[in-house]
Amino acid sequence: MSFTDFDFIFRFLPAFLILYYLAPAMARIYVLIVGSVFFYAMADLRFIPVLLFLSLWNYLIGKGAANGEKTVLALGVAADVISLAAARSLAAGLPGFALPLGISFYTFRMISYCFDSYRGKIPKETTFTQALAYFCLFPQILSGPIMRYGDFAKISAFTAPSETKPLKTRIADILVRVENGLTWFIFGLAAKVLLADHLRSLWNTLGGIGYESLSVPLAWLGALTYSMELYYDFWGYSMMAAGVGIMIGLPMIVNFDQPYASDSVGTFYRRWHMTLGTFFRDYVYIPLGGSRGGWLKTVRNLAFVWLLTGIWHGVNFGYLLWAASVLYMILVERALRERNSRIAAVVGRIHVLLGIPLTWVMFAVGDLERIGAYFLRLFPIVPTQGVVFAGDFAKYTSQYGIYLLFSLVFLLPCVYHCYVRFRRSVPVTVILSGLFVLSLISMARAGNNPFLYLQF
Amino acid sequence: MKRFCPLIIVFILSAAFYVLTGFALPEEFSLFGAAEDDLYAMDDDDDELYVAETQIAALETDAEPEIPVVRPGVSQTDAPEADTAADAEDSAVPEAPEADETQETQEAEETEPEAEELPVVHPGENTVIEVAPLPYTIGPVEPDYFADALFIGDSRTVGLGEYCPELDANASFYAKVSLTVRQALDKPFVETAEGKKTVYEMLANDRQYGKIYIMLGINELGGGTNESFREDFREMIGRIRVLQPGAIIIVQGIMHVTGSKSARDPNINNERINGRNAALAELADPKMRIFYVDPNENLDDEEGNLRAELSFDDVHLKAASYGLWYEYLLGHGVIAGS
Numbered sequence: 001m002s003f004t005d006f007d008f009i010f011r012f013l014p015a016f017l018i019l020y021y022l023a024p025a026m027a028r029i030y031v032l033i034v035g036s037v038f039f040y041a042m043a044d045l046r047f048i049p050v051l052l053f054l055s056l057w058n059y060l061i062g063k064g065a066a067n068g069e070k071t072v073l074a075l076g077v078a079a080d081v082i083s084l085a086a087a088r089s090l091a092a093g094l095p096g097f098a099l100p101l102g103i104s105f106y107t108f109r110m111i112s113y114c115f116d117s118y119r120g121k122i123p124k125e126t127t128f129t130q131a132l133a134y135f136c137l138f139p140q141i142l143s144g145p146i147m148r149y150g151d152f153a154k155i156s157a158f159t160a161p162s163e164t165k166p167l168k169t170r171i172a173d174i175l176v177r178v179e180n181g182l183t184w185f186i187f188g189l190a191a192k193v194l195l196a197d198h199l200r201s202l203w204n205t206l207g208g209i210g211y212e213s214l215s216v217p218l219a220w221l222g223a224l225t226y227s228m229e230l231y232y233d234f235w236g237y238s239m240m241a242a243g244v245g246i247m248i249g250l251p252m253i254v255n256f257d258q259p260y261a262s263d264s265v266g267t268f269y270r271r272w273h274m275t276l277g278t279f280f281r282d283y284v285y286i287p288l289g290g291s292r293g294g295w296l297k298t299v300r301n302l303a304f305v306w307l308l309t310g311i312w313h314g315v316n317f318g319y320l321l322w323a324a325s326v327l328y329m330i331l332v333e334r335a336l337r338e339r340n341s342r343i344a345a346v347v348g349r350i351h352v353l354l355g356i357p358l359t360w361v362m363f364a365v366g367d368l369e370r371i372g373a374y375f376l377r378l379f380p381i382v383p384t385q386g387v388v389f390a391g392d393f394a395k396y397t398s399q400y401g402i403y404l405l406f407s408l409v410f411l412l413p414c415v416y417h418c419y420v421r422f423r424r425s426v427p428v429t430v431i432l433s434g435l436f437v438l439s440l441i442s443m444a445r446a447g448n449n450p451f452l453y454l455q456f
Numbered sequence: 457m458k459r460f461c462p463l464i465i466v467f468i469l470s471a472a473f474y475v476l477t478g479f480a481l482p483e484e485f486s487l488f489g490a491a492e493d494d495l496y497a498m499d500d501d502d503d504e505l506y507v508a509e510t511q512i513a514a515l516e517t518d519a520e521p522e523i524p525v526v527r528p529g530v531s532q533t534d535a536p537e538a539d540t541a542a543d544a545e546d547s548a549v550p551e552a553p554e555a556d557e558t559q560e561t562q563e564a565e566e567t568e569p570e571a572e573e574l575p576v577v578h579p580g581e582n583t584v585i586e587v588a589p590l591p592y593t594i595g596p597v598e599p600d601y602f603a604d605a606l607f608i609g610d611s612r613t614v615g616l617g618e619y620c621p622e623l624d625a626n627a628s629f630y631a632k633v634s635l636t637v638r639q640a641l642d643k644p645f646v647e648t649a650e651g652k653k654t655v656y657e658m659l660a661n662d663r664q665y666g667k668i669y670i671m672l673g674i675n676e677l678g679g680g681t682n683e684s685f686r687e688d689f690r691e692m693i694g695r696i697r698v699l700q701p702g703a704i705i706i707v708q709g710i711m712h713v714t715g716s717k718s719a720r721d722p723n724i725n726n727e728r729i730n731g732r733n734a735a736l737a738e739l740a741d742p743k744m745r746i747f748y749v750d751p752n753e754n755l756d757d758e759e760g761n762l763r764a765e766l767s768f769d770d771v772h773l774k775a776a777s778y779g780l781w782y783e784y785l786l787g788h789g790v791i792a793g794s
Contacts, residue, residue, distance in 0.1 A: 209774065387775045
């Protein structure tokens with residue numbers, strides 16, 4: 001069950017919310033746990049025991065590390081890392097073994113729990129029930145965001161005294177909460193279904209043609225297409241997760257903050273998949289010394305973080321090349337900024353608007369030979385072996401131009417900020433309702449595409 | 457807006473609609489037009505709709521079960537060496553044994569679908585159609601063989617037109633992504649100066665072809681039986697035959713998918729394709745100038761699957777692989793004389 005299943009949207013979510021808010025405040029956390037485990041079981045029944053075992057393990061580690069016990073922390077983190085690495089190796093090496101869904105995300109949530117506990121950021125009186133609810137939390141278990149326990153603890157629905165009042169007096173609050181959550185959920189659904197899924201169809205078509213047979217303009221259009229597809233797929237997913245989170249009383253978790261408006265790759269990755277970026281910053285980069293140990297150490301720390309980021313996505317040449325290219329651009333920007341900040345800003349923009357899409361091509365294509373074939377079409381320094389259809393660019397821009405156009409419009413920060421500001425106004429509500437219906441029609445028409453990021 | 461929750465209301469209405477209807481949309485429904493169809497239209501939703509439609513069609517045709525091939529140039533069966541001027545009058549009064557039945561069906565054919573706008577089509581009226589004498593043989597041909605050839609097909613034939621420039625320079629293409637046998641003639645997708653036309657209209661009014669190649673069927677593997685598929689195909693050929701009495705009709709076997717696709721897909725697999733192709737091969741009738749060729753012979757591996765390296769998505773050829781299909785067609789032209 002994923003967020004774009006009709007079963008999730010129209011059966012699970014409403015049923016869950018009704019039970020959740022009908023239950024007495026004390027019992028609500030149990031509804032959350034049962035609902036989350038049910039949600040996960042619908043997607044992947046086999047690995048429920050792994051999830052429950054790791055939850056218990058990390059809760060105990062969290063208790064043990066709470067007094068600053070480094071050894072205990074190391075033990076806990078090692079178990080998480082080994083589980084993740086083992087699952088990934090098995091999935092890569094054993095045919096027929098599917099990666100336990102969401103394991104990359106929930107093990108990272110567990111690592112952050114252990115670290116936060118070690119640093120004294122998690123209340124000592126935290127119960128296993130609370131930790132379990134945090135680890136299994138259904139809006140976030142499959143593809144993040146990697147929310148911290150501190151944010152989870154803000155969940156007011158079962159802690160606030162007002163929540164013990166009779167339903168009649170709190171129904172208005174609940175409705176406002178759900179309505180607010182829906183503004184994000186629908187926006188995310190539309191981004192995913194109306195933009196990302198259609199752009200994915202074009203990207204798949206390009207693969208079907210064979211990269212060596214793309215015309216040069218189509219190869220560039222392909223780089224744009226994949227970049228936009230990945231962005232709206234994952235941003236859309238993150239907004240849907242945030243929306244469901246708001247409905248159950250969590251704060252808004254921002255995972256993307258207009259990354260393409262950044263003026264450097266460094267900033268881009270502080271605004272792209274932010275919960276992963278801050279995870280690596282807080283639990284890897286800063287413990288290693290961050291940028292305080294001089295040039296050489298900074299480069300070493302950045303390289304280590306980006307190596308880990310690459311590996312986290314998968315052991316695949318494309319991910320490593322992607323990570324290495326990003327690291328290279330970040331280092332170039334740092335070096336330039338120390339000499340001339342104006343040039344650094346120009347180079348940074350070029351990096352974001354031109355370099356980043358090229359790194360996404362590496363990320364998407366994966367294998368060295370095919371990356372080479374694609375780049376030889378982007379930069380046709382040698383004639384291609386393939387057969388090129390001269391009308392391909394015109395054909396695909398006429399078919400997909402509208403999706404590409406909208407994907408570019410929503411890159412403009414002002415469009416998004418307008419949405420945030422006016423999302424409860426009448427005209428935007430009408431537009432959102434229309435987008436919701438269009439998304440549902442598109443889903444019914446096209447069948448379901450699972451989230452691209454689900455495989456990670 | 458504080459007290460009033462419009463999105464919740466929209467959500468509840470949609471949920472109610474979903475529970476009641478399951479969002480079963482009509483087959484032809486398209487949100488934004490062209491690109492929508494490129495989601496390869498091979499998903500289960502379409503299959504279900506198709507099954508339903510097939511069942512209805514089966515009920516309807518119970519009264520008149522067999523739809524025979526309409527045979528306009530009937531005189532050729534008796535006198536194959538004669539050059540025949542076939543016009544609609546002739547074809548409506550065939551001398552074949554099943555004359556009555558044929559006539560009935562054909563009248564239905566011609567009056568039903570285009571009764572309103574199109575006049576009853578008189579193909580080749582006042583034109584002499586050259587029909588080469590029997591027998592025909594299958595053998596190698598030169599590229600200019602395709603100068604009077606038309607290709608009808610789905611996404612795979614679209615690809616053939618785009619990525620085989622040598623063939624595209626000679627032949628014509630009426631091909632569309634996600635096309636099925638049942639829509640092939642009646643779906644308006646051929647771009648003309650006067651807007652989109654159906655293949656039926658084009659065949660009726662545009663020009664007479666010497667050869668008509670057809671490859672269809674991958675999009676309807678999920679529904680119907682080999683027999684119903686063959687009969688749908690037979691009906692389509694019959695309608696083409698009326699409009700293009702002089703053409704050699706060359707049915708191509710449905711191209712296989714790769715072994716990995718075949719192993720994991722309950723509908724789109726080679727076992728099913730082979731069943732359909734065996735049914736298609738039965739349509740071949742050299743006397744009626746209907747032939748069957750199978751390009752899989754040049755595209756398969758030893759196990760009878762599409763060679764994995766020729767495809768990226770396991771269903772469609774890569775651009776660079778279309779040459780192999782063309783190579784097969786060059787080696788398997790239908791030639792008059794022995």
